[in-house]
Amino acid sequence: MDAWPLWDLIGVLTLPNIIRLKAMVDGKFVGFIAGDVRPSEKLAWIATIGVLPEFQRRGIGTTLLLAAEAGLDVPRVRLCVRVNNLNAIHIYEHQGYKQISTWPNYYGNGENALVMEKML
Secondary structure: OOOHHHHHHEEEEEEEEEEEEEEOOOEEEEEEEEEEEEEHHHHEEEEEEEEEEOOOOOOHHHHHHHHHHOOOOOOOOEEEEOOOHHHHHHHHHHHOOOOEEEEEEOOOOOOOEOOOEEOO
């Protein structure tokens, strides 16, 4: 997991035009998604999505993703994913995302990111 710079973290938690959703199981916070809506670009970016490891493979991430998409009033959405995160890539492809680019050295350890996009 990469640490976010402080200003990015403050922004995703406080700025307008950010979709923020959390997943709860039996009163426990188990997942989160944030989407950066950019109406002037007719685009939204999924800035982050995560589910605690012990709650993965239960459909929680997919539910968060679909709920965030439902709240977007733009025609397309993009996200970045590590090239080696095959489980997440499979989920995104299954939900209609297509790879449109690769960003080299995007992650802190020098790992590349796939940029994926979905038309809503």
